Amino acid sequence: MSNVQIIEEQPVGFQGEGFLATNLSTVVGMARKNSLWPLPFATSCCGIEFMSTMGPNYDLSRFGMERLSFSPRQADLLMVMGTIAKKMGPILRHVYEQMAEPRWVIAVGACASSGGIFDSYSVLQGIDKVIPVDVYVPGCPPRPEQIIDGIMQIQELAGSESLRRRNGDEYKALLESYNIK
Numbered sequence: 001m002s003n004v005q006i007i008e009e010q011p012v013g014f015q016g017e018g019f020l021a022t023n024l025s026t027v028v029g030m031a032r033k034n035s036l037w038p039l040p041f042a043t044s045c046c047g048i049e050f051m052s053t054m055g056p057n058y059d060l061s062r063f064g065m066e067r068l069s070f071s072p073r074q075a076d077l078l079m080v081m082g083t084i085a086k087k088m089g090p091i092l093r094h095v096y097e098q099m100a101e102p103r104w105v106i107a108v109g110a111c112a113s114s115g116g117i118f119d120s121y122s123v124l125q126g127i128d129k130v131i132p133v134d135v136y137v138p139g140c141p142p143r144p145e146q147i148i149d150g151i152m153q154i155q156e157l158a159g160s161e162s163l164r165r166r167n168g169d170e171y172k173a174l175l176e177s178y179n180i181k
């Protein structure tokens with residue numbers, strides 16, 4: 001029995017002996033979903049859970065793509081993990097703005113998603129107050145399986161996204177609602 005694991009199915013298309021014809025959007029989506037480069041923006045305990053997700057037990061590398069980047073210019077998946085103080089909001093937003101399109105965002109855990117238990121004057125009540133979020137991972141902290149599931153949800157989004165979405169009026173209006181150019 002072969003040990004080779006297929007992580008991506010052949011795209012849908014018209015095929016015959018020795019050829020496959022498909023559309024550009026499908027191929028680009030397939031490439032994007034299998035080459036996500038996350039930027040871990042970890043500020044507290046959820047970041048520790050992410051470290052565990054990176055370890056051999058849970059093995060985030062199972063996708064063969066998770067090249068972590070600590071430069072926003074070389075990342076397309078912003079993973080926000082931990083409590084974000086209001087003072088940190090502009091910095092988070094600055095990091096997001098430095099990322100090139102297409103870019104995706106995961107709010108990992110209750111604090112990043114909603115402020116969590118810290119309903120106080122100093123804590124941002126969810127990172128979607130300053131940047132758009134694609135996937136929310138619940139939990140305090142979320143289990144590594146949940147973090148991996150969040151990444152798989154992003155893969156679904158990246159793989160099925162239309163090539164025109166980022167130039168569309170709806171997306172532009174979304175960024176404008178955050179005052180992001």
Ligand code: SF4
Nearest residue numbers: 045046110111140141
């Ligand atoms: S959600 Fe819970 S575990 Fe995660 S940063 Fe907040 S307090 Fe810590």
